Each structure stands twice: as C-alpha cells, then as structure tokens.
Amino acid sequence: MLSKLYDFIIRKHLEILTVIFVGVSLLLLSRTENHVVLVLQTRWQDFTSVIKKPLIEQEHKRRVMEENRQLRKDVFLLKRELAQAQSLMMENQRLRDMLGFRDTSKYELLPALIVYKGFKDGTNIITLNRGKRDNVKENSVIVNKEGLVGRVIAVGNRSSLAGMIAEPEARLSICINPVRVYGILKWHHGNTFVIDDIPTSVDVREGWTVMTSGLSEIYPENIPVGRITKVTSSENGFTYLIEGEYFVPFKNLREVFIFIHDR
C-alpha cells in the first residue's frame, strides 16, 4: 500500500506539486493585506535603496536642472504674487486674531524621492527614500505640490512603502468647496474619482474643488484632492453621481512631501 502511494507520488510529483503551489497561491491571493510581506518588502527596499542611490540621484539631478530652468521663469511671476499674498496674509492674520483662531498648519514637510514605482505600470504602492531615520511613521500623510498623494503603510530604516489614494480599495473622507458638504471619495479609473453620496438638495457644480475633510484619523483637513468635472443625478434621484479628476498626476509622480510631526 505504502509502496503504491510512494510510486504514485514519484510518478505524479509534478501534478501534486502544481496543485499544492496553486493552492498556496490562491490562499495568498485571498488575503488582501499581509503585514509580514510588508515588513519583508520594506527590508528589501532598504537594502536596494543604497545600491540604487547613485543612479537615482543622477536622474534626479537631471530633472532638477530641467525644473530649475522652468522655475527661474516662474520666480518673477511668483514674486509679484507674493507681494499680494503677504498683504492678504497680514489681513488674514488680523482677522483670525479678531476671531480668536490660531495657525492651523502644524506639520513639517519632509521632501522625499520616489525610488521605486512598482513592478507593473499603474501600481498603487510606491517606495520612498525616507524611513525611520527621518522620523517617518506609519500613516504619515504624503502630498506633493498639487495635493494629496496617499499615506505611508510600512516603514523601514532608510525607506518606506506608501499607498496612493488612487487605488480601487481606497476611500477618502472629503469636503466639497465652497459649499463645505462632506462625502466619501472613491477611485474610478486612471486619474479620476467618484463621489456618490451627496444629496441633490445641495448645490454642487463642475469646477469646484474637493479637499480632505479632516474627519478621518489619518488625513488632516483642507489638503487639495481634486476638481469636479461632471455632476449627474444618480438613478434613485436622491443623490448626485459626481465625477472628478485628481490634482496629482499619479503616473508622473517623482518627488513628494511627507507630513512629519506636529510642530
């Protein structure tokens, strides 16, 4: 009996191993978030970030020089706007003092380079060149100059893994400006999102901006997220189906900022 079983295993080892491996793979696929995997991935990225550093820095240098040329042009225009802004800020400060408000920006922005954008095009996990050594923590918020990018999901010593908000599972508590109506934003496709729980009793228009609401435990309020591009009534007629476009071009992201800690 045992020898027959042994013969069978020897004869059919390929099929048996395939079934076992397929089974294990399907088991892994059924688990959407695995923290052991995240830790291992972060450790590996920590190791490779040292090796890749010269190449990344070279690439970064080239881009910075290109950007520098463009920025020089923008400086003149911005200087003019700055003068206006300073006057408005002073006015704002005076009004805030009158109302008893305080400065609400309590985060420090740490610049970070994206050192790896995933094995496949369009992946939602990115690797940043900042880690525990730079005070990065799990759930630290990531932004770029256009708006919200995502949050840190695992931290290594020199690098960290971050999840972007443009992914099928992501949900974001938002606020539509200027009406200050709250809702939940979901990724749609490409660089677009949908919001489908805003009642039609509220006036919502194309072109209005979407910001974080501050109701979430992770994202602070008033970080720009995107712009509304289409407003239609849903099938039941009670809510809107709002479509919009993220401010951040996720596909072309290279540099980001990480919110580090309270000032």
Next chain:
Amino acid sequence: MIVNEKKSSLILYPLLSLLFLIGIIFNDFIGIAGIRPDILLVFLFVIALRESSLIAIIAAFCFGLLQELVLPGALLYWGLSPLAKTLLVFTLLKTLPLILRSQKLVFFISLFGLIFVYYLFYNLLYYAGFINWLTVIYRYTVPESAYTFLILMLVHMIFPLREK
C-alpha cells in the same frame, strides 16, 4: 560532452543570477515607457529546459514569491505571481516533449506563445476592473511579452535553449 555541459552551466547560472539581480534591483531603470521585462521568467525558462521537472516547478513557485517580495506592486494581488509562474512552468513541462521535437521556428513561436499567455493571464487579472481588456493586451501584454522574449533570445544566442 558532459564536461562541456557542466562548464556551460557554470557560466550560465552565475550570468543569469547577475542578470536577475540587475533585473530586480534596477527594475525601474530597464523599463521602456512603463514596460519592464520579467527576468525571472527568462531564468525559469532556462531552468525548465535544462533541469528536472521537480526543480523547475519548485523554482517557478519560489521565483513567484520572490518577485512579489522584492518588487512590491499591489498588495491586493499578493500570490498572483507564484500562481501564474507555477501554471506557466507546468504547461511548459507538459508540452515540452512536443515543443522540443518541433522545428526551430515552431519551437520559438511556442516559447513566445507561452510568454504571451503568461502575461495575458497575469495582466488580465492584475488590471481587471479598471483597464479595458483590449488596452491590457496592446498596451501591456504584447510589449512585455516581446521585451521578455527578446531577452530570452539573447540568452539563447549565448547558451542554446534546445540543448538539454
């Protein structure tokens, strides 16, 4: 003859390992317009064509796991690479006697076909729900298959794949 084969393996495997390390560490830099080759797949083909079926199937699963560990992509699909690679190598091993007996051109078309089917399976699942299937084929599957096949051909030029 056996000595020659051993010598060839002594060069081939370190070379493939080096290629593999370059592939995984500098994966971002070898991409062309977002299209990256799967060096592990090339390695797997070589193993499947030169080593025993037991080694090949274990390598397929382990390489799949390794790929997902060192090349983080979407957490949602953790397990897809070992699944796809195991199925690919199983199919390759089952069809191998037929493929090896066929003419040279048919042999290469079969290899390309297998790579294409692997990418089709992987990409259709990976991009399911958010990219149209036709786009998945022409934007990702065809170029990725071609890029990987090209590297496999480069390896073949140095170490012929049909010698088992």
